[in-house]
Amino acid sequence: MSEEKQPIKSIVTPSRLEYDFTPGIATARFLRHMEQGRIVGQRCTECTKVYIPARGSCPRCGVETQEEVEVGPKGTVTTFCVVRVPSENIDLTLPYTAAHILLDGADIPFFALIQECDVADVRMGMRVEAVWAPEAEWGPTFENIRYFRPIDEADVPFDDFKEHL
Amino acid sequence: MRDVAVVSFAQTKNVRRENRRNEVEMLIPVVQEAIENGGVPKDEIGFYCSGSTDYLAGQSFSFVMAVDALGAWPPIAESHVEMDGAWALYEAWIKIQCGETDSALIFSFGRSSPGVVRETLTLQLDPYTLAPLGADPVCLAALQARALLDSSDHSEREMAEIAARNRADAKSNPYAQLTGDFDVDQLLAEPYFVSPLRKHDCPPISDGATAMVIAADDVARKASKKPAWIRGIDHRIESHQLGLRDLAKSTSTSLAGEKAGAVDIDVAELHAPFSHQELILRDALNLGDDVKVNPSGGALAANSVMVAGLTRIGEAANAIWNGDARRALGHATSGPCLQQNLVCVLEGE
Numbered sequence: 001m002s003e004e005k006q007p008i009k010s011i012v013t014p015s016r017l018e019y020d021f022t023p024g025i026a027t028a029r030f031l032r033h034m035e036q037g038r039i040v041g042q043r044c045t046e047c048t049k050v051y052i053p054a055r056g057s058c059p060r061c062g063v064e065t066q067e068e069v070e071v072g073p074k075g076t077v078t079t080f081c082v083v084r085v086p087s088e089n090i091d092l093t094l095p096y097t098a099a100h101i102l103l104d105g106a107d108i109p110f111f112a113l114i115q116e117c118d119v120a121d122v123r124m125g126m127r128v129e130a131v132w133a134p135e136a137e138w139g140p141t142f143e144n145i146r147y148f149r150p151i152d153e154a155d156v157p158f159d160d161f162k163e164h165l
Numbered sequence: 166m167r168d169v170a171v172v173s174f175a176q177t178k179n180v181r182r183e184n185r186r187n188e189v190e191m192l193i194p195v196v197q198e199a200i201e202n203g204g205v206p207k208d209e210i211g212f213y214c215s216g217s218t219d220y221l222a223g224q225s226f227s228f229v230m231a232v233d234a235l236g237a238w239p240p241i242a243e244s245h246v247e248m249d250g251a252w253a254l255y256e257a258w259i260k261i262q263c264g265e266t267d268s269a270l271i272f273s274f275g276r277s278s279p280g281v282v283r284e285t286l287t288l289q290l291d292p293y294t295l296a297p298l299g300a301d302p303v304c305l306a307a308l309q310a311r312a313l314l315d316s317s318d319h320s321e322r323e324m325a326e327i328a329a330r331n332r333a334d335a336k337s338n339p340y341a342q343l344t345g346d347f348d349v350d351q352l353l354a355e356p357y358f359v360s361p362l363r364k365h366d367c368p369p370i371s372d373g374a375t376a377m378v379i380a381a382d383d384v385a386r387k388a389s390k391k392p393a394w395i396r397g398i399d400h401r402i403e404s405h406q407l408g409l410r411d412l413a414k415s416t417s418t419s420l421a422g423e424k425a426g427a428v429d430i431d432v433a434e435l436h437a438p439f440s441h442q443e444l445i446l447r448d449a450l451n452l453g454d455d456v457k458v459n460p461s462g463g464a465l466a467a468n469s470v471m472v473a474g475l476t477r478i479g480e481a482a483n484a485i486w487n488g489d490a491r492r493a494l495g496h497a498t499s500g501p502c503l504q505q506n507l508v509c510v511l512e513g514e
Contacts, residue, residue: 025187057189057234058191062193
């Protein structure tokens with residue numbers, strides 16, 4: 001084989017698709033409540049669990065959920081992770097804490113940041129509250145909540161949240 | 166072999182744009198309807214299998230979230246195929262044949278509206294030589310139609326007649342999307358869309374979801390007064406490379422039909438999104454003029470991607486349940502130009 005004709009070892013074929021995202025009836029209502037500064041989940045009529053953000057169904061029972069329940073803004077850290085390595089697209093001072101937070105009144109935790117607190121002080125069962133962006137910046141998005149910070153309340157015993165890790 | 170029957174089938178109405186409900190919200194009513202009508206108690210359904218593609222939702226693992234529609238506690242056995250729901254039915258049928266379960270719920274969902282389905286389906290082509298050309302499904306179907314017209318006595322008029330017949334039949338199908346009476350001469354006076362296809366030769370773009378319950382032997386007999394027994398089910402695939410196939414024929418359909426026992430058919434529901442594909446499939450399955458084809462209106466009246474194939478089998482079961490057929494055939498296709506084909510033969514008691 002001559003030098004001009006090297007075997008092709010790889011090719012690049014770029015592709016791009018664009019989508020219009022439809023959140024669905026339940027999640028759209030959740031996002032509209034967020035726009036008003038309220039965190040609203042949905043309760044299952046069968047097992048009474050409260051889901052946030054609601055997606056219109058109880059994944060446990062497989063039934064439609066409609067009853068709306070306001071939850072938070074306080075909650076409990078159920079588990080957490082201290083991040084010490086930089087990551088693309090994340091503009092935070094290292095180290096920082098990412099946590100699962102179970103809002104008061106909800107039965108499922110979600111992922112959020114803990115700030116205004118030394119990473120060494122974060123612990124399972126710690127009580128926290130949501131810190132919102134200024135009202136003028138609120139939109140139909142979870143990003144209205146900037147992060148959670150510790151509050152001066154006694155830790156929750158492990159047995160009370162062990163199902164929500 | 167165990168006797169396995171379709172005992173219920175439910176579907177959403179097919180619409181151009183379902184932009185209120187998400188996939189889970191679309192699925193909950195049809196899953197519940199299929200379970201209620203199936204007669205197998207939910208806690209006895211031993212297996213769940215879905216057919217869908219993340220490329221439509223634009224979200225990886227979107228099929229996992231669809232499980233939220235099922236009620237997965239106590240834990241359920243669940244699987245997924247990145248294919249039309251007809252292949253999810255095949256997997257569930259195999260599970261039952263292997264003795265792992267006596268019943269299963271199959272569901273499928275597809276919303277084409279979030280993206281541009283002609284572009285989305287281009288990505289199913291081989292990424293080296295075909296996808297970079299941007300050859301979309303309509304263009305490839307047009308190549309196939311041209312190959313058929315040039316190599317046979319079939320005509321553009323027959324294609325227009327098929328489009329008109331399917332959409333007229335779809336008037337009595339409450340789940341169909343594109344229905345009505347069309348004059349063949351007027352259709353033929355329309356300009357080409359992608360020659361030799363006119364718009365009427367192409368399917369509508371649809372959003373929809375389906376669910377089906379199947380059960381074996383005495384479980385089916387106990388659950389249903391009129392089980393639609395699966396007498397044969399088989400699927401075959403041809404080359405990914407369109408240049409290696411005779412596009413005017415469907416040898417994979419012929420083979421699947423032969424293996425599934427596609428003879429003495431009263432009603433055939435053929436998954437032919439493009440009008441000329443009904444001609445190819447009829448030839449491949451040797452369906453005579455006495456066979457009623459697509460009383461539902463077929464994929465020319467409603468073509469939710471990943472759903473329309475399972476719907477053909479559900480409509481074949483409907484033909485048995487409403488007494489229009491003793492023996493009915495449901496066919497599903499996948500890939501460009503009828504690349505892969507599944508044939509399912511159903512029979513009443």
